[in-house]
Amino acid sequence: MLRVVLIIIDGIGDEYIPELDGTPLEYASGRLHTLNRMAKEGICGIMHPVAPGVPPSSDIGHLSIFGYDIEKEYPGRGYFEALGAGLSLSKNEIAFRVNLATVREENGYLIVTDRRAGRISGEDAAALYQALNKALHEEGIPARVVHTIEHRGVLVLRGDDLLGAVTDTDPHETGTPILAAEPWRELSEDYFEKARKTAEIINEITMVSYKILSVMDINASRMARGLPPANVILIRGGGMAKDIVSFMERWGFKPAFIAAGALYKGIARALGMEEIHVTGATGTPDTNLDGKVDGCLRALDRGYDFVFLHIKGTDNLSHDKKPREKAKFLIRIDQALERLYGLEDSVIIVTGDHSTSSLRGRHIGLPVPLLIWSGKMRRDRVEVFNETACSSGGLGTFMGRDLMRIIMDMSDRSVETGTRPEGRPLQFHTER
Amino acid sequence: MLRVVLIIIDGIGDEYIPELDGTPLEYASGRLHTLNRMAKEGICGIMHPVAPGVPPSSDIGHLSIFGYDIEKEYPGRGYFEALGAGLSLSKNEIAFRVNLATVREENGYLIVTDRRAGRISGEDAAALYQALNKALHEEGIPARVVHTIEHRGVLVLRGDDLLGAVTDTDPHETGTPILAAEPWRELSEDYFEKARKTAEIINEITMVSYKILSVMDINASRMARGLPPANVILIRGGGMAKDIVSFMERWGFKPAFIAAGALYKGIARALGMEEIHVTGATGTPDTNLDGKVDGCLRALDRGYDFVFLHIKGTDNLSHDKKPREKAKFLIRIDQALERLYGLEDSVIIVTGDHSTSSLRGRHIGLPVPLLIWSGKMRRDRVEVFNETACSSGGLGTFMGRDLMRIIMDMSDRSVETGTRPEGRPLQFHTER
Numbered sequence: 077m078l079r080v081v082l083i084i085i086d087g088i089g090d091e092y093i094p095e096l097d098g099t100p101l102e103y104a105s106g107r108l109h110t111l112n113r114m115a116k117e118g119i120c121g122i123m124h125p126v127a128p129g130v131p132p133s134s135d136i137g138h139l140s141i142f143g144y145d146i147e148k149e150y151p152g153r154g155y156f157e158a159l160g161a162g163l164s165l166s167k168n169e170i171a172f173r174v175n176l177a178t179v180r181e182e183n184g185y186l187i188v189t190d191r192r193a194g195r196i197s198g199e200d201a202a203a204l205y206q207a208l209n210k211a212l213h214e215e216g217i218p219a220r221v222v223h224t225i226e227h228r229g230v231l232v233l234r235g236d237d238l239l240g241a242v243t244d245t246d247p248h249e250t251g252t253p254i255l256a257a258e259p260w261r262e263l264s265e266d267y268f269e270k271a272r273k274t275a276e277i278i279n280e281i282t283m284v285s286y287k288i289l290s291v292m293d294i295n296a297s298r299m300a301r302g303l304p305p306a307n308v309i310l311i312r313g314g315g316m317a318k319d320i321v322s323f324m325e326r327w328g329f330k331p332a333f334i335a336a337g338a339l340y341k342g343i344a345r346a347l348g349m350e351e352i353h354v355t356g357a358t359g360t361p362d363t364n365l366d367g368k369v370d371g372c373l374r375a376l377d378r379g380y381d382f383v384f385l386h387i388k389g390t391d392n393l394s395h396d397k398k399p400r401e402k403a404k405f406l407i408r409i410d411q412a413l414e415r416l417y418g419l420e421d422s423v424i425i426v427t428g429d430h431s432t433s434s435l436r437g438r439h440i441g442l443p444v445p446l447l448i449w450s451g452k453m454r455r456d457r458v459e460v461f462n463e464t465a466c467s468s469g470g471l472g473t474f475m476g477r478d479l480m481r482i483i484m485d486m487s488d489r490s491v492e493t494g495t496r497p498e499g500r501p502l503q504f505h506t507e508r
Numbered sequence: 509m510l511r512v513v514l515i516i517i518d519g520i521g522d523e524y525i526p527e528l529d530g531t532p533l534e535y536a537s538g539r540l541h542t543l544n545r546m547a548k549e550g551i552c553g554i555m556h557p558v559a560p561g562v563p564p565s566s567d568i569g570h571l572s573i574f575g576y577d578i579e580k581e582y583p584g585r586g587y588f589e590a591l592g593a594g595l596s597l598s599k600n601e602i603a604f605r606v607n608l609a610t611v612r613e614e615n616g617y618l619i620v621t622d623r624r625a626g627r628i629s630g631e632d633a634a635a636l637y638q639a640l641n642k643a644l645h646e647e648g649i650p651a652r653v654v655h656t657i658e659h660r661g662v663l664v665l666r667g668d669d670l671l672g673a674v675t676d677t678d679p680h681e682t683g684t685p686i687l688a689a690e691p692w693r694e695l696s697e698d699y700f701e702k703a704r705k706t707a708e709i710i711n712e713i714t715m716v717s718y719k720i721l722s723v724m725d726i727n728a729s730r731m732a733r734g735l736p737p738a739n740v741i742l743i744r745g746g747g748m749a750k751d752i753v754s755f756m757e758r759w760g761f762k763p764a765f766i767a768a769g770a771l772y773k774g775i776a777r778a779l780g781m782e783e784i785h786v787t788g789a790t791g792t793p794d795t796n797l798d799g800k801v802d803g804c805l806r807a808l809d810r811g812y813d814f815v816f817l818h819i820k821g822t823d824n825l826s827h828d829k830k831p832r833e834k835a836k837f838l839i840r841i842d843q844a845l846e847r848l849y850g851l852e853d854s855v856i857i858v859t860g861d862h863s864t865s866s867l868r869g870r871h872i873g874l875p876v877p878l879l880i881w882s883g884k885m886r887r888d889r890v891e892v893f894n895e896t897a898c899s900s901g902g903l904g905t906f907m908g909r910d911l912m913r914i915i916m917d918m919s920d921r922s923v924e925t926g927t928r929p930e931g932r933p934l935q936f937h938t939e940r
Contacts, residue, residue, distance in 0.1 A: 129913030473904025
């Protein structure tokens with residue numbers, strides 16, 4: 077049996093960028109020495125993380141790729157975000173993903189001008205989250221916020237009759253107003269009432285956040301420097317704690333992970349993967365790629381036989397519509413991965429959780445390229461690693477939910493259907 | 509958001525024709541300037557309209573492509589044929605698709621020698637349907653027939669305890685006898701009895717049609733000219749009126765359609781698409797292709813954001829085993845589509861509802877090629893539009909039921925999974 081390294085390059089796929097005459101990955105192709113070598117010696121394919129034409133959120137893309145049923149086993153994004161922020165939710169708590177964002181007032185509405193407040197980060201972001209926490213406490217709202225990375229954070233509500241099934245206040249585009257949280261329309265009466273109550277609190281918190289954050293000195297200073305103020309929070313993706321069958325129980329691996337973003341940490345923790353800490357891993361394009369690869373090798377040395385290595389920066393650059401920088405970052409990733417090439421007794425998989433368009437700045441439903449390399453396996457004719465080359469790969473087209481079974485097979489763990497060599501050894505008694 | 513033009517070239521896919529050293533589409537490839545250009549600048553793939561190896565009927569192929577569940581939402585072909593013929597069915601009516609056909613008597617059976625009576629059309633066909641109607645009335649059978657295009661027509665039965673679940677009298681091949689309509693074996697007792705009664709009427713109508721049509725002067729005249737007589741009707745595809753959720757409700761488009769064949773009109777009308785009339789659209793290879801393209805442009809001008817453009821003649825030529833003429837017709841289609849190339853703010857999709865073999869003269873289960881073009885999207889390496897080139901396209905292989913989600917994504921209508929920006933704008937109250 078072979079060890080497995082699954083490298084998820086977030087938002088790896090893209091669409092045609094006129095100025096690059098290709099996708100960022102295609103544009104970078106000529107300089108992706110390691111990835112091309114692995115594609116050439118391995119087998120490739122294209123994968124719809126969820127279904128053709130469906131742009132997955134990152135958590136749903138990952139959960140599907142890890143072989144979980146997103147209809148039945150998805151706890152809501154907030155749960156993963158909370159776990160990723162190091163929180164554990166009790167039974168009467170709900171978590172939401174929040175963004176620090178920029179709005180301006182117009183005719184009684186708050187028009188979103190930057191969904192990430194210029195990717196505010198560091199001490200400023202932490203201080204704003206802290207100030208909001210204080211205000212929530214003073215207003216007597218049973219809620220707290222926790223800063224994670226950049227503009228991102230987690231909101232936790234506490235209460236006995238709450239429900240995460242409320243619509244997003246984040247309009248997911250700029251130039252339009254912050255939306256009211258509302259209970260999902262499809263809920264039955266009991267659930268609807270809980271969600272209605274929850275939505276009311278969410279909307280109150282939104283108002284409080286604007287009232288408090290918009291008058292903070294940090295924002296005055298940001299504006300003086302020409303930066304967008306982080307004067308509100310956008311709230312989405314309610315989730316509650318949920319028992320999810322562990323990755324080890326489902327697939328039999330002893331898994332470890334390396335990720336910086338809270339969401340990805342949260343998913344891996346929810347599935348019982350062990351964290352490998354890497355200094356300088358940031359979840360942004362300035363992350364410590366070499367450190368991450370070190371961490372991967374360290375995990376294998378320590379006896380983990382499945383390592384999930386997550387690289388986030390590609391997605392950020394797509395959301396920020398920076399295709400050329402995405403291509404450059406891909407080249408840096410390729411260079412860092414060189415030390416994984418040739419890894420003995422191992423299978424390396426490189427793919428993404430979804431495509432993100434650097435033109436449209438959002439997730440799109442096009443498939444992602446995928447390569448599987450190991451010293452021994454069937455090869456195909458793909459010679460470079462990108463979206464179009466992989467589409468004529470030997471693995472053809474498949475869905476994210478199929479990937480783990482492919483990995484089980486490629487790492488010599490699959491069992492022929494219908495065969496069940498599961499019993500204990502039969503004890504043999506010689507009669508004399 | 510982009511507008512959508514979905515062009516369905518009926519029976520577009522085919523199989524290898526020795527005399528063409530390829531499929532008709534491959535044979536025509538060198539001369540398909542517009543389609544090749546769109547393939548080159550767009551993204552391609554291959555689609556199984558229903559499932560791999562399943563040759564769909566045209567109605568099921570279309571319904572699946574439009575994103576409907578053919579297990580749950582298919583009302584039976586007769587309903588579409590009736591709508592297409594301009595009829596509306598009341599609750600106690602069942603409709604069937606009928607063909608004028610040619611049979612000869614042999615040992616007490618009616619052997620089918622031409623399932624379409626030489627594609628009889630025009631006044632002759634109309635007169636035969638008329639004569640049959642008169643006979644049905646005189647025999648006191650509660651049924652009527654309506655002529656649509658060429659040999660095709662619709663049979664409507666009226667009665668309180670009828671059911672369309674009866675087998676076809678059409679043997680779907682020549683050289684074999686007309687079959688008795690029989691109740692579907694799998695029906696429960698109640699339904700079986702209704703279907704048994706219906707089948708009895710169908711068989712009686714078949715007999716009446718042969719008795720009446722075989723002695724018509726029109727047929728004597730046809731035979732004198734060496735044409736096959738239209739001396740019987742073949743009956744199949746029972747269906748009743750059914751409420752189907754509209755295309756607008758399901759996908760949010762304001763849809764229009766251009767089609768000549770009754771079945772396609774019927775499907776589009778059942779889904780609530782608005783008809784764009786085109787003079788000279790015939791549903792045969794002599795159709796007014798330029799007029800159809802005009803109609804498409806007119807529909808877009810009028811504010812429809814989804815245009816379904818159906819071209820039928822390719823399928824006819826395959827059924828008639830005329831691969832060379834199919835290739836020529838494809839070239840004419842390509843020329844007509846030139847005016848759609850470059851359409852602004854639009855996505856153009858070209859594909860088919862199924863493959864039809866010009867060797868075997870029937871639908872086959874091979875996938876259909878598909879291209880999606882718009883000014884902006886991920887490109888792949890496909891440079892020509894045909895079955896084999898599209899099989900290495902960037903969309904890979906997918907099912908008909910996936911197409912609408914792909915179209916939603918390509919036209920900027922998809923929403924990231926897990927995100928629900930559905931609420932009303934949050935009203936902000938400034939206190940002064």
